[in-house]
Amino acid sequence: MNTQNQGDLLIVDSLRAGTTCPACLQPIQEGENAVICNKCGSLNHEICWQRQGCGSYHCQTGNSRTFASDSVDIVITKNDLESLKELPKHARHGTAAIAHEIEKRKETGWAPLSIVALVLGIGALTASLINLTTETSAEGQMGYFLIAAGGCILSILLGALSAATFQNNSGKKGLLFSFVGMGGGILAMILTIYPLLNSSEGPGESFKLDMKQVGDTIRTAAPGIRGPLMANVHIKSGSGLRAGTGSGITLCNRDNFTYILTNAHVLSLGATVANLKALEKIARDIEVTFYSGETVKGTPIWLAPDKIDLVLLRVTTPAGFVPTLKYQRGRSLSMGQRVFAIGNPVGLNWTYTEGVISALRKNNFGTRDLTVVQIQTPLNHGNSGGGLYDLDGYLIGVNTWIYAKTVTEGLNFSIAIDEFFQLLEPEWVEVLALPGLTLPAEKENQE
Template identity: 35%
Template sequence: DELAAARPLATPARPMFAPVLLEPAPSGTSRTAVASLIVAVAGIPLFGLITGLVAIVLGSIALGGIHGSRRRGTGFALGGILLGIVDVVGWLVFLTLALRGGVMPRIDLADFEPDESVLEGLPPAIGRAMRANVLVEWTSNRGMIGGSGIGSGVVVGVADGRMIIVTNRHVVDPEFTADYSAANERPKLGGTLEVKLFGQASRPARVLWIAPDGIDLALVDAPAIEADVRAAPWRTDSRLTVGMEVFAVGNPCGLGWTHSPGVISQLRRQTCGSRRIRVIQTNAAINPGNSGGGLYDKDGNLIGINTWTNDKRISEGLGFAIAWESLLELNPPGLKTPEPEPLEPQKEPPAEEATDRP
């Protein structure tokens, strides 16, 4: 009875699992890979810093699309990526050199010692300034790396076998900034300080005084071994005018005892804490290493201490010196008005005998 009552199952109208027909993968060369290589090549003459990055991105996308397909273009994509990297690196190097003004040959300063014979026959004003100029060098052993630097100074007094040298504070204190809250703290050099006279060996020195209120001046004390050490002449009543002929003596970039002529371009004022100091603007060449050196009038009297210069990539002929009168107003210890010492007249070369011959 049960078998007679059973009914057959209904046949489905369509199969439950129909076969899926896969479309054939596209063939041919990937356009994205070709575009990557074209953009990378275009980046060589064009701005490769941008086009190179675009080529790298396009090449990476092309490689992802080519993988697992029948498309060609792997070589184009890899070439676009590699050339894109070359574009980016090359343009970064080019821009760096262009902004820095190109590659300059490095000077070995040890090969450019001044010729001692040049002091003979110099105009007395320049010769006296040359002998009063010193090269100041500090070496710091603070930390694991340490550091060193050079600057200039001027001998302004000699007594009892010692000489007093005026320089900038930032020459003897590399961590100095015009921060008035800590301006009166003594410098923490943590190394050695040496000074060198023209044609003489270096000798140890020590900081004797620093200017208050963040004024960039300092006095250094060192032994005066030689009997012919000369101090720069200076006066308390210097009359400075715009257009007045001046010259600087210092050690720019370590090239010691360099003479740089110029004029006073302007007289300015600077506020340092509660004080206002006088600043001399000059077009005499002032470069790194001139800091602390002297600015002199045409008679060889010290009128200022070279302190600042503008970025040479922006402008030329902008140098600044703290006027000597501003240092005297601070009443630093050990400075005494020098006795007037007449400068020796410059020797004139012998005149040639008259002759009728042409």
């Protein structure tokens, strides 16, 4: 062993692995025993060091200079200083640079799963947006739904699988693509499922009713319920999977327009809106169908304050339509009083149900306490916005809420109609010609 130089024995780690031994000119492997020369810093195999000492050029006999004194003056000239170059930030050098170069060679390009997850996520999101915002046929809706559902599931699964493989193969690129693909899939799933869960009053697509027969049935109904049936309208809001239906009450005709009272959530598909402008953005393609079978477009023109669930619609008056609503301010309401409701539950339009008033309650809306009529009268999705009447056929409430039938039965609520009239501004009272809504003379004679 070379006694002139001293060295430190160590086990080669990953940073020093691959360094060439200056004695045998072979790479030193990770885990091998090696010696670092204290003089020149070269790394040698332990066997080579024991055989001949440091094998570097500078430590070989004849290549090194011996000084008489340990004190050696090193002269650095101006040219030396000017020729210096600053290392780039984060630059590696020495054995670390070698190890870094080896790691770079392990890279094998983009991870294909991450790219597939990205494409599927974007595709599913696009399909769900088209399905949500475009009115298409039933077949088209189902096609977009299947594309969105399948794409979001696959993008989430492949994105998660791709992200998991990066832990064992850090050389692969595309981790961000994996997360973007998963995010797109999750958002597409939300946009696909939310309309189904939040649909306000789902239309009864399985029922194809003959509107002519419905009209004939209404005209021959019992006199006490004929007027309320004629005053009822069917309201459809939205399109595609984002469509809902409900009921409405025709109040009066004025200047070739008919004014209709209903619930705001029928138009907004269950969303809470703070003002009329916000409702107009949500409520699209409003269609109002009268008992005669004629369908016209509707426009919201008034929204109750304090998020009270009432709204006025204005439509062009169908030919020959005459309002049949009876209203009298301050009609008596009491527990146990028999009442009936008219509405369009689950697409079974112009349905009559009867029951009793279970309780009269107060509900707070901002600074207002409104009378709410709790009724046992059967109501279902589609009755919202329809009328509640006493046995004399006078309108006494607007059917608005039902408790979940999975946990309750017979807990339904209407907003007292007098509360609506008290909310109206004077100009709207004048437009609606309130109070004093009664059956026209010719309708009274028919009864």
